[in-house]
Amino acid sequence: QVHLVESGGGLVQPGGSLRLSCTTSEFALVHSTVGWFRQAPGKEREGVSCISRSGWTTTYADFAKGRFAITKDKVNNTAYLQMHALIPEDTAVYFCAVAIESSQCPPSRYDYWGQGTQVTVSS
DSSP states (O other): OOOOEEEOOEEEOTTOOEEEEEEOSSSOGGGSEEEEEEEOTTSOOEEEEEEOSSSSOEEEOTTTTTTEEEEEETTTTEEEEEEOSOOGGGOEEEEEEEESSOOSSSOSOOSEEOOOEEEEEOO
16 A cells, blocks of 8 residues: 655635645655645545646646646655645645556546645635
């Protein structure tokens, strides 16, 4: 069982920023396609962003464009989701997922998922 560990969530005021991290000690995450998803209470899980294996391709949901940025850090074997200008509608559990073999973004399927980190945007 592969473990992905997310961190960086928390309570933030509207307009604030958070940086979410996703890492594992079990394989080179930075050499994989990585996606971020979120699920708000009572809603279906939705895709937020994706970064390809090479890092050359990134995709964003419309709500994330201009506010969120996905990156990978080779040194720390970590993927990040930097979020700015947060609004209450961004409140959700955020998950990272990894596609080991795919170089596409988004991939046809993700192989491993993290447990999620809670992001709450509230004054």
